[in-house]
Ligand SMILES: Nc1ncnc2c1ncn2[C@@H]1O[C@H](COP(=O)(O)OP(=O)(O)OP(=O)(O)O)[C@@H](O)[C@H]1O
């Protein structure tokens with residue numbers, strides 16, 4: 001578990017599996033302060049209630065119609081990093097593939113589909129996955145959403161309308177989207193106030209960024225959205241990647257995050273054990289980079 005020194009606020013990872021007591025004292029290795037740690041289960045860690053909305057509240061859609069550019073990995077690890085800084089974070093799996101749900105070990109859960117069919121209440125299907133981190137899962141029935149919503153007049157605002165009554169429960173909401181421009185991505189963009197466009201330093205992925213940029217511009221008449229491009233899975237030893245990276249920087253300038261996510265095998269290992277890389281190996285390159293990204297996102 002994560003413990004935080006009362007005095008200097010340093011965070012530590014503590015393995016409590018060998019400690020028999022639930023209430024004990026520890027000494028901070030940084031400032032020497034002695035403080036109590038209570039590991040007894042606390043209902044309120046996972047409690048979901050409306051609370052004061054943070055002034056920098058954000059609903060962030062993570063989009064690129066190119067597949068496999070780390071949209072889901074970014075949603076998971078950025079969300080987990082933001083939750084570590086005390087923010088109450090909701091991750092939304094808005095993709096029929098349900099990869100985000102799978103990465104968190106949540107298979108065949110109720111989804112937006114059952115909510116739309118009035119078979120489930122939205123707050124009841126939200127899963128608590130860690131302190132400060134919740135998931136709104138996806139399932140394969142969501143492929144029927146687009147067809148069923150088509151008859152509704154506010155088709156594009158399906159997600160936005162559903163989130164309205166629950167958004168005050170969270171400081172930050174991250175929406176993972178599929179590699180397509182149909183139904184899910186426009187709905188996520190219309191629900192969001194900020195967009196992250198992950199891309200690999202590859203020619204075709206760069207094309208996906210431009211197409212996503214075009215959709216954002218097309219929506220701008222009625223719905224203004226700020227966005228940043230995020231370079232993912234970067235391998236600086238690859239010359240072609242370096243060329244595409246410099247093209248991206250020239251085109252997007254300050255619309256690119258300073259943080260870059262490198263290619264890191266730890267990321268793939270972490271997914272096998274259903275853990276965000278920031279918990280699997282907090283010192284790994286990608287863990288440190290996603291934590292840096294969280295700081296940058298908070299500052300935007
Ligand atoms: N920094 C990284 N280093 C190494 N591998 C990575 C990294 N980020 C993501 N991956 C791997 O790349 C693959 C694609 O990642 P991910 O599923 O997040 O992409 P996606 O854009 O969500 O894909 P889709 O478009 O299918 O939804 C996964 O196998 C993931 O483990």
Ligand SMILES: [Mg+2]
Nearest residue numbers: 071072099177
């Ligand atoms: Mg994905």
